[in-house]
Amino acid sequence: MAEITLEKVVKKYGALGVVHGIDLTIAHQEFVVLVGPSGCGKSTTLRMIAGLEDITGGLVRIGGQVVNDLPPRKRNISMVFQNYALYPHMNVRDNLGFGLKIAGQSPAEITRRVAEAADILGLAPLLDRTPAELSGGQRQRVAMGRAIVRNPDAFLFDEPLSNLDAKLRGQMRAEIKKLHQKVKTTVVYVTHDQVEAMTLADRIVVMRDGQIEQVGTPMEVFNHPVSTFVATFIGSPPMNLLPGTIAGQTVRLADGTEVPVPDRLKDFVHDGMAVQLGIRPDDISPVGHGLSQDGPGAEVALTVDLAEPLGMESLIYTRLAGQEVQAKLYGPRIAAPGEVLTFRLALDRAHLFDAATGKSVRVR
Amino acid sequence: MTVTVESRASKQAKKVALWLTTFVLMLVMCLPGLWVVLSAFRPNREILAKPPVWIPEEITLDNFGKIFGFGAEQVGIPVGSYFTNSLVIALTSTVIALIIGVAGGYSFARYRFRFKGGIFLGLMLFRAVPGIALSMPVFMMWSRLGLVDTKMGLIIVYVSLNVPFTIWLIDGFFRQIPQALSEAAQVDGCTRWQAFWKIEFPLAKSGIAAAGVFAFLTSWNEFALASQLTRSTDSKTLPVGLLDFTAQFTIDWAGMCALAVVIIIPALILTFIVQKHLIAGLTFGGVKG
Ligand SMILES: Nc1ncnc2c1ncn2[C@@H]1O[C@H](COP(=O)(O)OP(=O)(O)O)[C@@H](O)[C@H]1O
Numbered sequence: 280m281a282e283i284t285l286e287k288v289v290k291k292y293g294a295l296g297v298v299h300g301i302d303l304t305i306a307h308q309e310f311v312v313l314v315g316p317s318g319c320g321k322s323t324t325l326r327m328i329a330g331l332e333d334i335t336g337g338l339v340r341i342g343g344q345v346v347n348d349l350p351p352r353k354r355n356i357s358m359v360f361q362n363y364a365l366y367p368h369m370n371v372r373d374n375l376g377f378g379l380k381i382a383g384q385s386p387a388e389i390t391r392r393v394a395e396a397a398d399i400l401g402l403a404p405l406l407d408r409t410p411a412e413l414s415g416g417q418r419q420r421v422a423m424g425r426a427i428v429r430n431p432d433a434f435l436f437d438e439p440l441s442n443l444d445a446k447l448r449g450q451m452r453a454e455i456k457k458l459h460q461k462v463k464t465t466v467v468y469v470t471h472d473q474v475e476a477m478t479l480a481d482r483i484v485v486m487r488d489g490q491i492e493q494v495g496t497p498m499e500v501f502n503h504p505v506s507t508f509v510a511t512f513i514g515s516p517p518m519n520l521l522p523g524t525i526a527g528q529t530v531r532l533a534d535g536t537e538v539p540v541p542d543r544l545k546d547f548v549h550d551g552m553a554v555q556l557g558i559r560p561d562d563i564s565p566v567g568h569g570l571s572q573d574g575p576g577a578e579v580a581l582t583v584d585l586a587e588p589l590g591m592e593s594l595i596y597t598r599l600a601g602q603e604v605q606a607k608l609y610g611p612r613i614a615a616p617g618e619v620l621t622f623r624l625a626l627d628r629a630h631l632f633d634a635a636t637g638k639s640v641r642v643r
Numbered sequence: 644m645t646v647t648v649e650s651r652a653s654k655q656a657k658k659v660a661l662w663l664t665t666f667v668l669m670l671v672m673c674l675p676g677l678w679v680v681l682s683a684f685r686p687n688r689e690i691l692a693k694p695p696v697w698i699p700e701e702i703t704l705d706n707f708g709k710i711f712g713f714g715a716e717q718v719g720i721p722v723g724s725y726f727t728n729s730l731v732i733a734l735t736s737t738v739i740a741l742i743i744g745v746a747g748g749y750s751f752a753r754y755r756f757r758f759k760g761g762i763f764l765g766l767m768l769f770r771a772v773p774g775i776a777l778s779m780p781v782f783m784m785w786s787r788l789g790l791v792d793t794k795m796g797l798i799i800v801y802v803s804l805n806v807p808f809t810i811w812l813i814d815g816f817f818r819q820i821p822q823a824l825s826e827a828a829q830v831d832g833c834t835r836w837q838a839f840w841k842i843e844f845p846l847a848k849s850g851i852a853a854a855g856v857f858a859f860l861t862s863w864n865e866f867a868l869a870s871q872l873t874r875s876t877d878s879k880t881l882p883v884g885l886l887d888f889t890a891q892f893t894i895d896w897a898g899m900c901a902l903a904v905v906i907i908i909p910a911l912i913l914t915f916i917v918q919k920h921l922i923a924g925l926t927f928g929g930v931k932g
């Protein structure tokens with residue numbers, strides 16, 4: 280059992296606070312992704328779990344044991360670094376076997392387990408090469424092989440795919456997911472890429488400025504963002520945010536356009552409240568070219584400013600209430616700039632955020 | 644068509660000019676060395692001949708026989724002792740300078756500590772002071788401490804002369820090695836110490852070897868301070884020993900040149916080693932993707 284818990288974990292560099300009291304429980308065999316913009320403290324948090332950074336305050340437990348004062352080698356974790364950190368003076372076989380050798384395993388055992396890991400990751404033909412003779416994707420696989428060969432309690436990944444080109448990144452992402460399905464182990468994965476977070480995670484932890492903004496399954500975080508920060512960070516293209524004021528049963532937008540308050544949010548708003556209306560591009564579509572045609576909605580005529588055809592769909596730039604918004608047109612239809620189309624806003628999937636705090640009105 | 648021919652011709656001309664310049668420069672640099680080597684193998688009479696004899700008429704090993712104390716003619720110079728002194732002093736001071744250089748270079752490359760920049764700058768400035776300027780105070784201190792004319796005295800001087808350089812060079816090599824390698828090793832089960840010896844040290848080996856060779860050559864060839872701090876066969880080194888060939892009215896050029904060749908040979912061998920290692924140091928890759 281390797282449950283990882285963080286209790287009020289704090290990291291300071293001198294006077295500079297970087298992580299401000301994080302509470303998080305990562306279940307046995309769970310795949311948790313820490314996601315957030317660059318500099319928000321993801322790597323620092325991961326490195327405190329690994330034992331590569333001192334913990335300024337709070338407790339880190341692995342498998343129930345407090346590990347604050349244990350060096351990395353006593354935590355039985357393994358880590359995949361952003362630049363792979365393969366040992367350049369050793370071939371792939373020795374890179375994979377290094378940890379086992381340090382642990383004093385017999386040569387026969389090392390050979391067996393290296394072969395096993397190489398088999399899982401398709402590294403067998405590369406065992407005699409040095410890291411310099413490998414492509415980016417192959418290095419990535421060796422780094423993962425080095426992580427699994429020791430059979431650790433948990434894998435820690437720090438932006439392992441950020442050095443790969445887009446196509447390879449997609450492939451490796453799938454491999455990491457498959458790997459986790461094969462070797463069920465607790466995983467803590469750090470990335471700034473929300474697509475990686477959505478696709479890989481059992482649970483996403485959205486971080487902001489050294490704090491946890493939201494924890495939830497990918498669908499929870501996508502469908503119920505607790506703040507404008509999460510709403511615009513998760514999902515691509517980002518959610519449109521339109522400032523407005525609650526007036527009775529409607530949201531009055533900046534230019535006076537009135538949009539009904541979604542039924543499920545009626546209990547959370549009061550008259551005169553300053554809000555931001557959040558609608559994803561997928562939920563603003565020309566009538567007959569959207570994803571959801573039933574359920575409550577509002578229809579508005581909007582002018583197409585720009586259309587980016589993506590094949591099965593087009594991303595449309597238009598203006599709503601005096602502000603540029605992005606919308607989606609599904610189906611093989613070309614929209615021309617200047618064209619006026621009737622768009623349907625899927626209000627059952629709209630969000631309202633308190634303009635003062637940026638928090639969802641559902642959060643109290 | 645003509646344009647390309649012309650440009651090819653001008654390219655050719657440039658190449659030739661470059662080679663000529665290189666050749667002339669090399670000639671200027673190598674000529675004295677060549678003269679020394681040639682003179683080591685011929686008698687004094689031919690060395691002093693006017694007009695100079697460039698192509699030796701007879702090649703002889705007599706000069707070497709003379710300085711090493713065998714053969715017909717002999718000089719009363721204890722070359723053997725000088726050689727031993729030189730070797731002991733240069734090797735010992737190199738080993739010590741390397742140990743300090745590795746520890747210091749690693750610290751500068753990996754750790755943050757107070758006054759780090761100042762200490763580093765101080766070390767480099769110390770290197771900028773010409774050694775000879777320090778010979779007077781060093782001589783006075785050493786005579787108080789009884790270190791004049793001892794190998795120990797010279798070893799201490801050479802260590803302090805070499806340490807700034809070895810620290811600087813080795814620091815550069817450790818800096819090239821990403822910190823993540825040592826961290827990966829620690830996660831893989833190493834102590835900090837094991838991570839250093841198994842990962843970082845082997846990767847910096849070329850740099851350390853290069854620093855060692857430079858330090859050795861500095862100590863091996865140093866003349867100014869050694870000539871002040873040594874007196875007798877207890878501590879006199881080969882470069883100082885060269886002066887023994889100067890009598891009041893005569894200079895035994897042949898003997899001196901033969902000894903100079905004896906000094907140059909280990910230096911040459913080591914220079915070839917450093918060349919190999921410097922290249923090895925520059926080509927180590929595969930760290931980043
Ligand atoms: N050794 C350090 N000294 C001072 N500040 C640091 C150090 N390491 C990281 N930081 C700071 O801590 C913050 C969080 O860094 P990091 O955890 O690497 O962010 P992320 O991985 O989310 O991009 C950054 O603002 C960074 O500048």
Ligand SMILES: [Mg+2]
Pocket residue numbers: 321322323438
């Ligand atoms: Mg990071």
